[in-house]
Amino acid sequence: MAEAVALSMSMGSYLKNSSLQATECSRQEPSSSLRSKFLGCKLTASQASLQLPSIKHTRRQRPCVIQCSVVQQSQVQAPDSVFITPDGRRAECYGVFCTIYDLNEVEKPKSWKKLLRVAVSGAAGTISNHLLFKIASGEVFGPDQPIALNLLGSERSRNALEGVAMELEDSLYPLLRELNLGIDSYEVFRDADWALLIGAKPRGPGMERADLLDINGKIFAEQGKALNAVASENVKVLVVGNPCNTNALICMKNAPRIPKKNFHALTRLDENRAKCQLALKAGVFYDNVSNVTIWGNHSTTQVPDFVNAKIHGKPVTEVIKDKKWLEEEFTETVQKRGGALIKKWGRSSAASTAVSIADAMKSLVTPTREGDWFSSAVYTEGNPYGIDNDLIFSMPCRSKGDGDYEIVPDLQINEWLATRIKKSEEELISERSCVAHLIGQDNGYCDLTEDTRLPGEQ
Amino acid sequence: MAEAVALSMSMGSYLKNSSLQATECSRQEPSSSLRSKFLGCKLTASQASLQLPSIKHTRRQRPCVIQCSVVQQSQVQAPDSVFITPDGRRAECYGVFCTIYDLNEVEKPKSWKKLLRVAVSGAAGTISNHLLFKIASGEVFGPDQPIALNLLGSERSRNALEGVAMELEDSLYPLLRELNLGIDSYEVFRDADWALLIGAKPRGPGMERADLLDINGKIFAEQGKALNAVASENVKVLVVGNPCNTNALICMKNAPRIPKKNFHALTRLDENRAKCQLALKAGVFYDNVSNVTIWGNHSTTQVPDFVNAKIHGKPVTEVIKDKKWLEEEFTETVQKRGGALIKKWGRSSAASTAVSIADAMKSLVTPTREGDWFSSAVYTEGNPYGIDNDLIFSMPCRSKGDGDYEIVPDLQINEWLATRIKKSEEELISERSCVAHLIGQDNGYCDLTEDTRLPGEQ
Known part of the structure; x- marks a missing residue:
């Protein structure tokens, strides 16, 4: 035909x-x-x-x-x-x-x-x-x-x-x-006009994270080439398939015709989960929680930021006095929410993931509420936080509702945050090195010492 | 506790x-x-x-x-x-x-x-x-x-x-x-204020329809009693679990405190499917198809009504000249859509069923468009079509958007429709007889000669 x-x-x-x-x-x-x-x-x-x-x-x-x-x-x-x-x-x-x-x-x-x-x-x-x-x-x-x-x-x-x-x-x-x-x-x-890249191979039994990076990386390299060849020149690309940050990087590198700012990896589900846990702890309704950032990689190194988050417009740390909970349990609960859900539900979250994808898209096509922001893993070039300039890294963003966004500057990065953000950055640099062959670099080596798992992986 | x-x-x-x-x-x-x-x-x-x-x-x-x-x-x-x-x-x-x-x-x-x-x-x-x-x-x-x-x-x-x-x-x-x-x-x-009764035992291998009626009937009798005891006095009840018409009848009979008009069984998915098939045949978009009624039982005796249906405001029969298709293939396609979907999808429709449930609810809380109607299986007492007065039977309804509805009178019932509506009515009378013990009647006997299957059953 x-x-x-x-x-x-x-x-x-x-x-x-x-x-x-x-x-x-x-x-x-x-x-x-x-x-x-x-x-x-x-x-x-x-x-x-x-x-x-x-x-x-x-x-x-x-x-x-x-x-x-x-x-x-x-x-x-x-x-x-x-x-x-x-x-x-x-x-x-x-x-x-x-x-x-x-x-x-x-x-x-x-x-x-x-x-x-x-x-x-x-x-x-x-x-x-x-x-x-x-x-x-x-x-x-x-x-x-x-x-x-x-x-x-x-x-x-x-x-x-x-x-x-x-x-x-x-x-x-x-x-x-x-x-x-x-x-x-x-x-x-x-x-x-939009490409939602949800499909990816799940991690099979005994599969190393490096294997997963390679298998999925090839899929996303091919899809990047396809987007480059045939998509709208201002297509917005949202990568959901894991490992989504590095998949998005691969996709972006293979689509030079498309603005690099247009590539996103989904961390909105993590943000939504973090908001819910803060609300639960503070005993408030979740719509009173704002300014929550997920920093870094959509993996167990992700950093849900309670330092800059607000409840009823006040710093979370003024409302929730339980510092140990904030610094230890909160992060862990958010990171492990996917796995906890799989245990209950027998399969990974689908409905709430879809909700968070819709939220992520809506955040780009409706103006961000004054003073608030949302999390999205975006290209780090010229970012105001000193993150390596060639990663897809989750950061606080705001939008005028035109499909574009800017990274929100001037968040307070205390030592607790800085240490953890650094760790997530290092993980993403390692991942990038593992997929060097897929992003036009020839100096790659793959040495993922810590085999971090994706949120939800058993 | x-x-x-x-x-x-x-x-x-x-x-x-x-x-x-x-x-x-x-x-x-x-x-x-x-x-x-x-x-x-x-x-x-x-x-x-x-x-x-x-x-x-x-x-x-x-x-x-x-x-x-x-x-x-x-x-x-x-x-x-x-x-x-x-x-x-x-x-x-x-x-x-x-x-x-x-x-x-x-x-x-x-x-x-x-x-x-x-x-x-x-x-x-x-x-x-x-x-x-x-x-x-x-x-x-x-x-x-x-x-x-x-x-x-x-x-x-x-x-x-x-x-x-x-x-x-x-x-x-x-x-x-x-x-x-x-x-x-x-x-x-x-x-x-609303009870959406979706749960029901599915028909197992070798299970007769009479067995299914009895097993599910007991569930719905109990749920009717519970609604009677504790629900809001004007609760709207929508039964989705099959066999939904007779389940709704059982539920209603066990909840004498609740107005009989408040009980519905879902035939909206059938209506939506019928609209889609008429649109497909006529080569128009489905939002140009209106006035589609599903008559009778949510089973293979259901009657999708092309006689009173309209496309672009004109009778369907003036737009689609293929009488054989309308009288034979159309009905069959609608009835078998669920089964066809199971073959493709490996499981029964969930998303589109949920959409049709939402549609059915919206139809009761928003005013029906002037001149149009929607299908819902409702109690037949005093109905204008001479249907047995003690069934839950799908008919054309319209609503002012207040949660209530009226049956739309004066639809044209030609011989083709009358014959088929009669058959669906007889099936529902037989089903009612099979569950006499669950609805406070003691003259029951169960003689379902034709073992009709529910839409979607293999």
Whole structure:
């Protein structure tokens, strides 16, 4: 099948009648049933030719001719299932979303913004199973923001990905105007305004952290290259798959076209957990806790900062007098929350992770409350805290709500904080050294003396 | 432990210092560790005595004396884990929610409504794992409606229930002001404004539908009695656990204090699926499809009504000319959607079911769009369609948004519809006969000749 068609479909068309001669794939078609499904698409020759030049990704471009004829709307059966060729190189529209999403049509509410495209990897997983519905519902980007979801799965998760698509269809979210599925990041990330990189290999039994860094690093290097090739030039990238800081660094290094400021690794779940524990200890509701920073790596070296945190606008240390708890138990509780949850729940947190991803995104598209900040692991270049200049490191950030952010300066770094932040920095430097081969450096060596575990790892 | 204390905790208190002599359970305490956790509570004697008379459920009331002394806020560790006695008879506050939810305090935004209490059974299951977060986020009842969640689990799901509670804590939803867990419906349903009855035994291998009716019927009879005893007098009850129509009937019959109109069984997922399939067939976006009714039982006899449905305000039959598809494939596709999803996804729909539950609730608390309606299985007494007067039967409803509804009259019932509606009615009459022993009738016999399956059953 031709990429021209995949692209045309994903760009959207809403035509009552159309007839088209286009390019047919020069190779053998995988099956006639897939082919006949595909012929239900709606497409004009003019659209196909108009869109061809916009194909940025040329690696697997093929000369193609397609015959696509749509006779009468009421007799058309739109494709009812995702179309993925056996070579797995395509993101395509799904079901009802193949026919409906031309936002230039009269049915688009006038007040709506331009379509926003969100690409999600690990889309068939449990975190995504919560997150996608939140994004489609309008909770993250607001009730006037139509959404396209591009979902990246794997060969193995293909059926589950279709299951997710069916459930999104059945949810009738008015803002969800496009749904494309695929297993090739070069297709799925095309024109993405946001890329949520959730999929990663979990650490298997007996696997060293260095192995995990290498295996996942390769995935994120490839995805960085794909983003570089096909995503929107100002795409925001949020890495959730662990080890997320170093994965984000790898991704960023492989995507030189994209501003380095646009790469984030998720530490918001840690921040939310820290706020909850401070509230619990102080006996206040959690919305009275503010200015909580997670410093460093999303690992057991992370530093939940009670020094600069506030309760009811007052320093936490004035409200919670139990210094031992703050300096010892608090940090440990936050770090071990994921593991405690796994013990209770039998699997890792999905719902609250999805909530924290939505929170992290909302923090970039809504103005930060005056005097407050949020945590995100961002690129350290020129940071005001003297952290090594080439890491993805969690720090206090604030945003005007335009998708961009700035690192909040002038937090008090006392000795307790400084020691721990240093340790997390050293860990990230070690991790970076382990993945030197993936970020264009040739002086790497891997010596992770302390085998720190990710939050939640058993 | 004293019910006085459980109640006081669930009513909320926000005290800096308190000291109290109250009643202690006359029986042996289960463990000193549980006891010491409990002693972290915040409670005044005046609160305890004030609240004692409001205990409606007297079955297990015990004379009690409690010593509860709280010294200083900053040294208090609020209970960090649910407290359930080994006899499993109590709903209690969870973690951070034990300390924070007195909405009479200054911190409550002035514009907020009175706390709304939502009880959920099957709270540790996958549907609830989506639904609870939606309710807590404000999506269902709006941004000015503080929420109390009372979660009903089972002995087996106790840990998972705590896992859900941990994730709700970590989500920092400002509207979620109370979270109580328990495994006794008489505790969990106390003062509930809404009861979402999701938990039910699934059909096991080789189990007849009659067996399923009996097993689940007993659960819903007990839950009906509990609602009758302790819930708010105008509680809205939505039954999701299958077979949901007859379960709702059983529940209603066992709760004579609660208005019969307040009982619903969920057919909204079927309606949503029907809308999606009509949109897909017509090549329009699903928000252009309206006036879709699901008639009858949430089973394979359900009748998705294309006769009265509209697309772009026009009768569906004028837009989709393919009569064979409408009369045969459409119904079958809707009925079998659940099963198709299980095949893809490996488990039954959870996310889209939760979305449809939220939709069903929103339909009762927001005014129905002029000229439109929604489907809900409701009590048939006095219905305008000549359906047997003593069933829970899905029909077109509309609401002023006050929690109440009326059945929409004057839909066109042609022969195609009439035949199928009759069949679904007969099935529900048979089911009712099978559960006669659970609804106070003594003329029951169970003769389910056709073993219809629930949507989604394999």
